[in-house]
Amino acid sequence: xxxxxxxxxxxxxxxxxxxxxxxxxxxxxxxxxxxxxxxxxxxxxxxxxxxxxxxxxxxxxxxxxxxxxxxxxxxxxxxxxxxxxxxxxxxxxxxxxxxxxxxxxxxxxxxxxxxxxxxxxxxxxxxxxxxxxxxxxxxxxxxxxxxxxxxxxxxxxxxxxxxxxxxxxxxxxxxxxxxxxxxxxxxxxxxxxxxxxxxxxxxxxxxxxxxxxxxxxxxxxxxxxxxxxxxxxxxxxxxxxxxxxxxxxxxxxxxxxxxxxxxxxxxxxxxxxxxxxx
Amino acid sequence: xxxxxxxxxxxxxxxxxxxxxxxxxxxxxxxxxxxxxxxxxxxxxxxxxxxxxxxxxxxxxxxxxxxxxxxxxxxxxxxxxxxxxxxxxxxxxxxxxxxxxxxxxxxxxxxxxxxxxxxxxxxxxxxxxxxxxxxxxxxxxxxxxxxxxxxxxxxxxxxxxxxxxxxxxxxxxxxxxxxxxxxxxxxxxxxxxxxxxxxxxxxxxxxxxxxxxxxxxxxxxxxxxxxxxxxxxxxxxxxxxxxxxxxxxxxxxxxxxxxxxxxxxxxxxxxxxxxxxxxxxxxxxxxxxxxxxxxxxxxxxx
Amino acid sequence: xxxxxxxxxxxxxxxxxxxxxxxxxxxxxxxxxxxxxxxxxxxxxxxxxxxxxxxxxxxxxxxxxxxxxxxxxxxxxxxxxxxxxxxxxxxxxxxxxxxxxxxxxxxxxxxxxxxxxxxxxxxxxxxxxxxxxxxxxxxxxxxxxxxxxxxxxxxxxxxxxxxxxxxxxxxxxxxxxxxxxxxxxxxxxxxxxxxxxxxxxxxxxxxxxxxxxxxxxxxxxxxxxxxxxxxxxxxxxxxxxxxxxxxxxxxxxxxxxxxxxxxxxxxxxxxxxxxxxxxxxxxxxxxxxxxxxxxxxxxxxxxxxxxxxxxxxxxxxxxxxxxxxxxxxxxxxxxxxxxxxxxxxxxxxxxxxxxxxxxxxx
Numbered sequence: 058x059x060x061x062x063x064x065x066x067x068x069x070x071x072x073x074x075x076x077x078x079x080x081x082x083x084x085x086x087x088x089x090x091x092x093x094x095x096x097x098x099x100x101x102x103x104x105x106x107x108x109x110x111x112x113x114x115x116x117x118x119x120x121x122x123x124x125x126x127x128x129x130x131x132x133x134x135x136x137x138x139x140x141x142x143x144x145x146x147x148x149x150x151x152x153x154x155x156x157x158x159x160x161x162x163x164x165x166x167x168x169x170x171x172x173x174x175x176x177x178x179x180x181x182x183x184x185x186x187x188x189x190x191x192x193x194x195x196x197x198x199x200x201x202x203x204x205x206x207x208x209x210x211x212x213x214x215x216x217x218x219x220x221x222x223x224x225x226x227x228x229x230x231x232x233x234x235x236x237x238x239x240x241x242x243x244x245x246x247x248x249x250x251x252x253x254x255x256x257x258x259x260x261x262x263x264x265x266x267x268x269x270x271x272x273x274x275x276x277x278x279x280x281x282x283x284x285x286x287x288x289x290x291x292x293x294x295x296x297x298x299x300x301x302x303x304x305x306x307x308x309x310x311x312x313x314x315x316x317x318x319x320x321x322x323x324x325x326x327x328x329x330x331x332x333x334x335x
Numbered sequence: 336x337x338x339x340x341x342x343x344x345x346x347x348x349x350x351x352x353x354x355x356x357x358x359x360x361x362x363x364x365x366x367x368x369x370x371x372x373x374x375x376x377x378x379x380x381x382x383x384x385x386x387x388x389x390x391x392x393x394x395x396x397x398x399x400x401x402x403x404x405x406x407x408x409x410x411x412x413x414x415x416x417x418x419x420x421x422x423x424x425x426x427x428x429x430x431x432x433x434x435x436x437x438x439x440x441x442x443x444x445x446x447x448x449x450x451x452x453x454x455x456x457x458x459x460x461x462x463x464x465x466x467x468x469x470x471x472x473x474x475x476x477x478x479x480x481x482x483x484x485x486x487x488x489x490x491x492x493x494x495x496x497x498x499x500x501x502x503x504x505x506x507x508x509x510x511x512x513x514x515x516x517x518x519x520x521x522x523x524x525x526x527x528x529x530x531x532x533x534x535x536x537x538x539x540x541x542x543x544x545x546x547x548x549x550x551x552x553x554x555x556x557x558x559x560x561x562x563x564x565x566x567x568x569x570x571x572x573x574x575x576x577x578x579x580x581x582x583x584x585x586x587x588x589x590x591x592x593x594x595x596x597x598x599x600x601x602x603x604x605x606x607x608x609x610x611x612x613x614x615x616x617x618x619x620x621x622x623x624x625x626x627x628x629x630x631x632x633x634x635x636x637x
Numbered sequence: 638x639x640x641x642x643x644x645x646x647x648x649x650x651x652x653x654x655x656x657x658x659x660x661x662x663x664x665x666x667x668x669x670x671x672x673x674x675x676x677x678x679x680x681x682x683x684x685x686x687x688x689x690x691x692x693x694x695x696x697x698x699x700x701x702x703x704x705x706x707x708x709x710x711x712x713x714x715x716x717x718x719x720x721x722x723x724x725x726x727x728x729x730x731x732x733x734x735x736x737x738x739x740x741x742x743x744x745x746x747x748x749x750x751x752x753x754x755x756x757x758x759x760x761x762x763x764x765x766x767x768x769x770x771x772x773x774x775x776x777x778x779x780x781x782x783x784x785x786x787x788x789x790x791x792x793x794x795x796x797x798x799x800x801x802x803x804x805x806x807x808x809x810x811x812x813x814x815x816x817x818x819x820x821x822x823x824x825x826x827x828x829x830x831x832x833x834x835x836x837x838x839x840x841x842x843x844x845x846x847x848x849x850x851x852x853x854x855x856x857x858x859x860x861x862x863x864x865x866x867x868x869x870x871x872x873x874x875x876x877x878x879x880x881x882x883x884x885x886x887x888x889x890x891x892x893x894x895x896x897x898x899x900x901x902x903x904x905x906x907x908x909x910x911x912x913x914x915x916x917x918x919x920x921x922x923x924x925x926x927x928x929x930x931x932x933x934x935x936x937x938x939x940x941x942x943x944x945x946x947x948x949x950x951x952x953x954x955x956x957x958x959x960x961x962x963x964x965x966x967x968x969x970x971x972x973x974x975x976x977x978x979x980x981x982x983x984x985x986x987x988x989x990x991x992x993x994x995x996x997x998x999x
Contacts (some may be wrong), residue, residue, distance in 0.1 A: 530718040
């Protein structure tokens with residue numbers, strides 16, 4: 058073995074060690090999620106269940122409230138946010154890209170500026186009052202609107218670079234051929250930007266799916282609560298978690314996001330943060 | 336670059352209208368309203384709910400009451416805790432970790448890269464309620480995986496959430512947020528044309544010279560961008576609440592958690608919460624301005 | 638300046654063999670062009686010399702030294718890339734001086750040597766600028782300056798002119814050739830443009846799918862293409878190639894359409910090893926070696942006039958013969974008036990016969 062092959066083997070070995078360390082760092086906390094749901098004796102440790110069982114899931118499925126939270130409320134909120142964010146951001150970034158709107162660059166940066174400033178708990182205080190005054194407390198709409206508002210600037214930022222990179226020749230050809238602006242958008246432009254729209258839609262959905270703060274502040278009645286809050290219903294009155302059921306519920310709550318990631322990664326390879334670099 | 340317009344400005348504005356409405360309602364309005372709010376004693380319940388009084392700078396005085404403010408559970412304490420949290424999690428944890436991983440896998444493909452990237456990203460996208468609980472389990476003194484390992488190598492069993500709560504949430508948040516930096520640096524590294532690196536190699540540069548003369552200058556802007564964005568995000572993050580609830584005894588009460596407790600628990604003091612929100616927004620604003628200035632400068636240079 | 642040798646070098650990428658048992662020698666001070674279509678292995682060969690790729694098997698030497706497994710820094714070669722690779726965060730002066738900087742040459746001496754070279758390449762007044770402020774041609778020269786300053790034992794060029802527009806490309810080409818003459822630098826030059834290779838190289842290496850198809854001086858390769866690939870790749874307009882079967886006993890050639898029959902007895906007679914009876918062969922003749930007759934002529938092939946293209950300095954005439962469209966090159970600017978039926982007489986000494994495997998029958 059000559060020096061080159063030796064060097065190559067050593068660097069491969071180092072990378073492997075590095076990967077194992079980093080991989081372990083990121084994987085270890087999640088292991089519990091793979092073992093606890095399937096054991097009726099589950100506790101906070103990671104132990105392979107003596108008897109692989111789906112009993113926890115059965116019990117969880119019988120909890121109408123929790124399942125409703127997951128299957129219905131999360132879907133409504135997630136779906137609502139996804140549709141709103143995707144459509145508004147696409148329209149906005151398309152308009153920004155294809156028109157000589159004065160100060161369009163400044164506009165996007167100001168948007169990002171504001172969304173970074175008015176974020177998190179700080180924003181919740183005035184937003185709560187706003188939703189309260191609109192009579193939208195404890196409604197899906199209130200939650201959807203607020204989450205959408207928070208996500209929009211970033212969504213526009215992501216889409217803008219994407220739309221800019223699509224050549225206009227197709228759209229111009231359609232206009233020359235006689236299509237009206239909206240016809241052209243529907244038939245030509247939209248199909249072209251569809252991959253970007255899908256990425257933004259999924260990103261918005263995942264964000265809304267996991268949201269805790271906004272729903273917890275804006276919702277009151279249990280029928281409207283999403284899974285992130287229903288999660289805590291698996292604690293007893295005394296404040297101790299019912300681990301077997303909690304773990305199964307957490308597992309169910311996580312699966313859709315996991316699947317979405319795998320699908321997106323398989324088809325797009327997680328490229329959407331290319332926009333950030335500029 | 337000359338941008339040819341496809342639509343008239345009027346149609347363009349039509350496309351922009353829904354977004355502008357949202358932004359006006361959910362960004363501009365709160366931004367303005369919160370200032371007004373901070374000068375009142377508005378609460379959610381009680382007499383001051385329908386009829387808040389104007390109290391001037393009272394709320395601010397209470398926040399910055401120099402006699403008391405550094406005590407646990409007060410604003411000054413929250414600021415200090417948040418500062419340490421941001422320093423540890425954002426600067427060292429997320430940016431450092433993200434850069435390290437992106438660098439390690441630069442121009443490498445294959446299973447290792449895919450596996451590591453997937454794990455890092457999963458930590459980021461799994462719902463916050465779930466990851467918070469898995470970390471509660473992970474850090475559990477008696478049953479948690481971390482202590483099982485530490486004990487096996489003879490390092491004992493610390494009670495993380497009780498004795499080292501700030502360290503715990505720093506670790507947690509670094510774990511949670513590294514993905515963003517990793518993706519950003521990974522993307523930035525990919526924009527460097529391979530010929531740049533190869534030219535340096537052929538010219539005779541060793542690994543250190545390559546880093547000093549080529550990688551670092553080209554990445555400097557991205558590193559700064561990432562630092563600011565992560566700092567902003569970490570400053571506002573609320574998820575650690577789900578891990579420690581701000582405790583024990585308010586030892587991990589970040590400003591975001593302090594705000595939550597003030598405005599949405601207890602006496603629901605919106606006026607005071609508004610004042611905190613104003614201060615937070617001002618800090619955010621300062622950070623965001625720095626970010627924008629840096630972007631503008633890089634655009635000019637390029 | 639040094640000699641470069643390749644000894645049965647193989648390089649694979651996964652299941653693709655990019656360089657397939659390549660052996661060649663590049664002499665000191667020689668300018669060699671690696672020519673071929675994309676995917677032929679020319680760039681990989683260049684990168685193997687540079688050390689940016691490491692061979693899977695075989696030996697590579699530079700100046701007698703075995704460099705097969707050495708990293709680029711240890712090989713002391715200079716390389717000019719297609720995109721010039723000028724660092725945007727450095728001035729032109731710093732860019733050109735970079736090879737010296739990594740070798741620890743002090744700042745004053747660096748500036749001196751860079752200025753010298755920049756003056757030769759006529760970019761001395763641009764040294765304080767950034768790459769984005771230079772035109773394409775100037776960037777290209779700055780990239781070359783960096784290679785010159787390096788004082789390496791060999792220069793490697795990876796399609797350095799491809800990013801320039803046509804006019805600039807011709808100017809830069811002349812400039813490069815002149816520079817190489819002055820410096821006497823061992824140069825390896827990758828290109829897909831056969832005219833470029835012809836104009837610049839002392840020898841051309843024609844490659845295809847990882848193998849060398851022919852090595853020779855430009856005129857050699859042009860006049861004696863060893864196989865149909867080289868014959869069709871070198872020369873513009875390309876050589877006329879007509880495929881069909883050899884009817885040796887009758888001294889004839891039947892084209893692919895089964896109908897067109899050509900009397901090629903005297904061509905077969907010149908071959909020391911004529912084709913087998915009924916072998917699939919290809920006839921080749923360059924456009925400039927055909928004489929057009931307006932009446933039947935001995936040894937002339939009948940054909941149908943297709944189109945006449947006046948090119949300014951010359952005229953191209955396309956004639957349909959059987960299934961193929963042949964091109965004839967006339968060195969006159971006045972297009973001839975030709976009837977519908979013409980007879981094409983190929984010059985005997987320039988008529989080539991290629992066997993079933995594509996190689997030339999002598």
